[in-house]
Amino acid sequence: MAMWIQAQQLQGEALHQMQALYGQHFPIEVRHYLAQWIENQPWDSVELDNPAEEAKAKRLLDNLVAELQRKAQLQSGEDGFLLKIKLGHYANQLKSTYDRCPLELVRCIKHILHSEQRLVQEATNASSGSEGQTMDSLSQRHQQINQAFEELRLATQETENELRKLQHSQEYFIIQYQENLRIQAQLSSLSSLPPAERTQRETTLQSKRTTVEAWLAREASTLQKYRLDLSAQHQKTLGxxxxxxxxxxxxxxxxxxxxxxxAGNGGPHEGGLDVLQSWCEKLADLIWQNRQQIRRCEHLTQQLPLPGPMEELLSKLNSDITDIISALVTSTFIIEKQPPQVLKTQTKFAATVRLLVGGKLNVHMNPPQVKAVIVSEQQAKALLKNESTHSESSGEILNNNCVMEYHQTTGTLSAHFRNMSLKRIKRSDRRGAESVTEEKFTVLFESQFSVAGNELVFHVKTLSLPVVVIVHGSQDNNATATVLWDNAFAEPGRVPFVVPDKVLWPQLCEALDMKYKAEMHSGRGLSEDNLVFLAQKAFTSSSSNPEDYHNMTMSWAQFNRESLPGRNFTFWQWFDGVVELMKKHLKPHWNDGAILGFVNKQQAQDMLMSKPNGTFLLRFSDSEIGGITIAWRLVWNLLPYTTKDFSIRSLADRISDLNHLLFLYPDRPKDEVFAKYYTPPLSKAVDGYVKPQIKQVVPDFFIFYFTQLHVMSLTTIKMSLLNVSALVRNDTMLDADGDFDLEDTMDVARHVEELLRRPMANQWSSQHMLTSHFSISSACLELRPRRY
Structure with missing residues (x-):
């Protein structure tokens, strides 16, 4: 309702544009009487290009009709009688119009709401500017464009007025010229008259001819000046x-x-296409008007040839205006919805292309067909250099032809490819260390159509963003890295598909943060501390000062070709594993601030040292892709959980299971943070059966060993370690004969002895240094001396 209240306050051209949104396809009365209901419906949740969404659109249509009928029934009294009939009529009209194509109703209402929002926003910005407030750069650019359109409109109107004057003057000139010819004919016929009468009439006709010829001479000069002036005005308008x-x-x-x-990297969804279309349509309209004026000038010149350079000038103007409109048409054939940039063979995908000036040029009167083919990077280069005039293909796309459709309600001309599938791909020879997931292709869309009765024929082409073709889901991770790097660092006007080999670390941070925010669907992205952690991992550095990384560069090889030191995965593979884990299972906890995540093992231990027993935090595993571990005051790190673990039992439930966990770092009671995500316990048996529950357990005997270290004697500690070794390290503590390898065991004991002989800052320091060598597997319930 708030939107409609503001829309009703629009004035001038904005009000006219708002009113033009409505008509028989959607009456403005329906918008008025159902304003709040309309604004509360999930129109944007319907994917217009997905036929499977038709059922959802049909429900919205049925609800709209029902709401109109309900509103009609509520009307009473003399005034309400007419409104009751009118609303009932509109309900039947909408039902009959959209019952077979409910997606068109959704398209119509989305267009109306978005257009109203734009008009209200522009009006708000304009009013704030008039009050002396500083407008943002976007509003300033829009104002500049709108002012330029007004200037062009006035200039075009002026040349139209001058052209009419020229036409009237020329028509009168022709009339006088014909009069002169008539006088000459009369003079020629005087020979048959008597001499006296002939002399008298000859004198009169000669005087009249002299006057007319003098006027014709002057008028010819004036006409030529008019033509030259009009040509100059057209030249200025073309500029x-x-x-x-x-x-x-x-x-x-x-x-x-x-x-x-x-947006392919998670940036804000690209908006403003309808505004761009309105500008392009205004351009097309003005260009076409000027072209028609120039053609009329040519016709007038041919009708009355006069000495001078007009023919050459008009030919040049006609050529220039044709170039301008050709550039407009070819540039406004765009991809509204890009195909997926990681494209898997034998998988259905969609795309939408749109001609922004199609409606204005009436292209839909003879709807053109659009064809899609996939081409390699080299073929794309040749196409842009005009070295190739025909579309060579690097693969086979099924369902790759589509006819452009005109949507009356939105005024858009577009082709919706809904069921394309890449059947096969032909790869080129790879260079050096390049893998198949680094090879880029693009989908080429092309069409041909004519305007003005085949007067102008356009062959239009447009290339999609680079796509990486994969044949198996295991390649998705590396393909996504190629796409992310290209989307983030491609420069305008580049040769397909050149990207820098290395970029500044802050630039990469911006791209990673954008990706992370998008996947979390929240404003909480990567903090400066998180980015420092990533820099330490990427550059194998220990510096915690962000300034130290500002001038450092990261190459593509460091990003996703070379493994991290001591690991079998790359920097991107580790980061993407974190993103996937968070997106699938831990998004709410990240948005709640419950997960620190980007903390290494030593930092976690240092943070927890000063906290009470039972304090814990959640950090991402250093050694496992897509793993998260619990570090807490008694047991420093559990074996990392992965997607597989969380598909069995959620993080919140696992934390609930562990009674040793009391406070989420720094001091938040765990139930305060996680209780709302706990799975409710079963209250009763189902069909006579009691359903067993999975519960995570960390053996209490293990906790006991390490909580008692500070009160145990050295001998007892040695014996305890021997016992623990016998229980949980039988694969490494046994010698070849199956007996305990006492030398290895005593090495551990001697290390503990050395630690216990050092001065201790508090009762937990020795325990800290000892237990930091151990982790607990919650799945196998066994002690493993392993690092993460």
Missing amino acids: LLRKQQTLILDEELIQWKRRQQL
């Missing part, structure tokens, strides 16, 4: 059109495409 078109196509449209590319 303004070029400037405006450059601003819209080379800046605004390029920025939209850049936002679309960053």
Whole structure:
């Protein structure tokens, strides 16, 4: 309702644009009387390009009709009688219009709501600017573009007025020219008259001819000046059109495409396409008007040839205006919805292309067909250099032809490819260490259509963002790395698909943060401490000062080609494993601030040392992709949990199971943080059966060994360690004959003895240094001397 209240306060051109959104397809009265209901419905949740969403759209249509009928029944009294009939009529009208195509209703209402929001926002920005407040750069650019359109409109109107004057003057000139010819004919016919009468009439006609010819001479000069002046005005208008078109196509449209590319990395969803279309349509309208004026000038010149350079000038103007409109049409054939950038063979995918000026040029009167083919990086380079005129393919795409459809409600001309599938791919020879997941392809969309009765024929092409083709899900991780690097660091106007081999660390941090925020669906991204942790991991550094990394660069090889020191995975593979784990299982806990995550083992121990027993924190495993471990005051690190573990029992339930865990670092009671995520206990048997429950257990005997170290004698500690070794390290403490390897065991005992002889800052320091060598497996319930 708030949106509609603001929309009703629009004035001038904005109000006119708002009113133009409505009509027979969706009456403005329906918007008015159902304003709050309409604004509360989940229109944006419906995917217009997905036929499976038709059922959801049908429910929305049925609900809308039912709401209208309910509203009609509530009307009473004399005034309400007419409204009751009108609302009932609208209910039946919408039902009959959209019952077979409910997705079109959703498309219509989404377009209306988004357009209203834009108009209200623009009006708000304009009013705040008039009050002396500083407008943001976006509003300033929009104002600049709108002012330029007004200037172009006035210039086009002026040349139209001048052209009409020229046409009227030329028509009168022709009339006078014909009069002169008539006089000459009369003079020629005087020979048959008597001499006296002939002389008198000849004198009169000669005087009249002299006057007319003098006027014709002057008027011819004036007409020529009019033509030259009009040509100069057209030249000026064309200059303004070029400037405006450059601003819209080379800046605004390029920025939209850049936002679309960053959206592939999780950036804000690219918006503003409807605004761009409205600008491009205004351009098309103005360009076409000027082109028609130039053509009329040519016709007038041919109708009355006069000495001078007009023919050459008009030919040049016609060529220039044709180039301008060709550039507009070819540049506004865009990909509204990109195909997936990690493209798996034999898997269905979708894409949408759109011609922003299609409706204005009436292209839909003869709907063009669009074809999609997949091409390699080298083929894309050749296409952009015009070295290849035909579309060579590097694979076979099924269902790759689609006819463009015109949507009356939104005024868009687009082709929706809903069921494409890449059947096969032909790869090129790889260079050096390049893997198949580093090879880039692109989907080429092309079409051909004509306007103005085949007067102009356009062959349009557009390339998708780079895609990496995979044949198995195991390749997805590395393919995503290629896509992320390309999306983040591609430069405008590049040769396909060149990207820098190395980038500054802050640039990469920005890309990683964008990806992480998007996957968490929250504003909580990576903090400065998190990024320092990642820098330490990436550069094998111990510095905790963020400034130390600002000028460091990271190469593609360091990012996802070379393994981290001592590991069998790359920096990206580790990071992506964290993202996948969080996205699938731990997103709520991250958004609650319950997971520190980016903390190494030593940092975790240092943080917990000063805290009470039972204090714990959650950190990502250093040694396992997609693993998270619990570090707490008594047992420093459990064996990391992975996606497989959380598919059996959730993190919250596992934490609930462990009674030793009391406080989430620094001092939050664990139930306060996690209780809302606990699985409720079963209250009764089902069908006579009691369902068993899975519960995580850490053996209490193990905790006892380490909590008592500070009161045990050295001999007792040695014996305890021998006992623990016998229980949990029988695979490494036994010698070849099956007896205890006493030398190895005593090495551990001697280490403990050495520790216990050192001065201790508190009663837990020896325990800290001892237990830091051990971790507990909650799955196998056994002690393992392992690092994570």
